[in-house]
Amino acid sequence: MGRPHRVGIVGTGYISGAYLSTLSGHPGVTIAAVADLDTARAASVADGIDGCHALEVEQLLRDERVDTVLNLTTPAAHAPVALGAIGHRKQVYGEKPLAADLTAARSVLDRAAAAGVAVGCAPDTVLGTGVQTARAAVDAGLIGRPLSAVAVMATPGHERWHPNPDFYYRPGGGPLLDMGPYYLSALVHLLGPIVAVTGAASRLRDTRVIGSGPRAGERIGVAVDTHVTGVLHHAGGALSTITTSFDAVRTTAAPIEVHGETGSLAVPDPNYFDGDVRLFELGAGDWRTLGPSAGYLGAARGIGLLDMITSGAPRAGGALALHILDAITSLLRSAESGRRVELTTTAERPAPVPLTPPETWQA
Known part of the structure; x- marks a missing residue:
């Protein structure tokens, strides 16, 4: 079984509550740290999660207690935060879009491939x-x-x-x-x-x-x-x-x-x-x-991150x-x-999701 997967969240704004509803308390995941430019908001979120630390963004990206960075910043910050996490050999799962422009998005995937870390990206609604x-x-x-x-x-x-x-x-x-x-x-x-x-x-x-x-x-x-x-x-x-x-x-x-x-x-x-x-x-x-x-029954925001952690080949990749x-x-x-x-890119259709009841993906 091993220890729970340790997640650090960058960005504690509006959408973070939806992710926390799925991830906080999940037996396979620990919310190890949160960070936000609004430090008071980050501290408030951390106070509500057992064992969670409120850190500066750069601190979180290099923190050894974090396995995967959940990037919930605004689109302009998606690539810089992802690249910072990858630079410390951490997996990244982010809100869409992958980056604000195609050049930055390519750099995220190229750097991740070189570092040998996975990248996932919303939307994960399509896995429902x-x-x-x-x-x-x-x-x-x-x-x-x-x-x-x-x-x-x-x-x-x-x-x-x-x-x-x-x-x-x-x-x-x-x-x-x-x-x-x-x-x-x-x-x-x-x-x-x-x-x-x-x-x-x-x-x-x-x-x-x-x-x-x-x-x-x-x-x-x-x-x-x-x-x-x-x-x-x-x-x-x-x-x-x-x-x-x-x-x-x-x-x-x-x-x-x-x-x-x-x-x-x-x-x-x-x-x-x-x-x-x-x-x-x-x-x-x-x-x-x-x-x-087919699909994850009863799924909510964050199922794509759980799928990435458990599958090895993220469907929201x-x-x-x-x-x-x-x-x-x-x-x-x-x-x-x-x-x-x-278009200059292509992608395989992700693997289909078999009908998966909540007691399976929530376990």
Whole structure:
């Protein structure tokens, strides 16, 4: 059995609570240390976890009590923190995107390979029963040969609920970099890697108003496009279309639909771990719901880190995260140039997740 795997968390902001709900108290994991630029916030988090130490970021990255660094910083800090951890021969699992740009993301994987350490990256929502059950249906031939998919994410903007939304509207942010990884990761699980993209983008306004928290009413600048759409060419021949928007109010579209020669699948929101997968077969009279047949049951944020620790070949791994970032940055370049862009990376479809009950992955 051995000792629990020791995790150090860099970044104790909004998303850290979701990870701690999964990891804190898990018998296979110890939260050994936390760090944040807001030292008081880090100290408060550490006080609530037995045996946890609040450290400076550099202290945590070199601390011998830490095996893996969980990187929950803002996108601009993803690569510097990851490289610092790798420099001390620690594994890294980070929030998406892998880095703010493709060059930095490549350097993370190159340095990790040289150091012989693993890199994992969100989203891990695609390891839940929603996307995995849909993937199992595609792989079993329930829709015949896959032809196309449609993915839609529409929201009026995170400033309506997030008390500090600035980074969503700075370089490294925007709807595609923020939310696109969920949908693109799901599409790669379902249809395989992407070889080329064609994109278009727009920006509704140059300022946003914070809607909650102590800064409510404050106006912030927008430096990125806030509505991005595109066509994805998959290696197997399927075509996907994706729309991510911080400008739209609401949509009735399914988060993802996958169409094949003999059927169509409605796939639940990949921002979540579960949800109903519905199948409409050629000649049928209506949709039918498929029961969960694959994926981590009852999963939550952090399951990707647990999967990385236990599997040896992380399903939410660095190579996939690099490929997703390549697709995102290529879509943005295509939107700017008006031309199709060929991707420079590829990634294998991660191994499917067998149906895994909570008592197994929580043990």
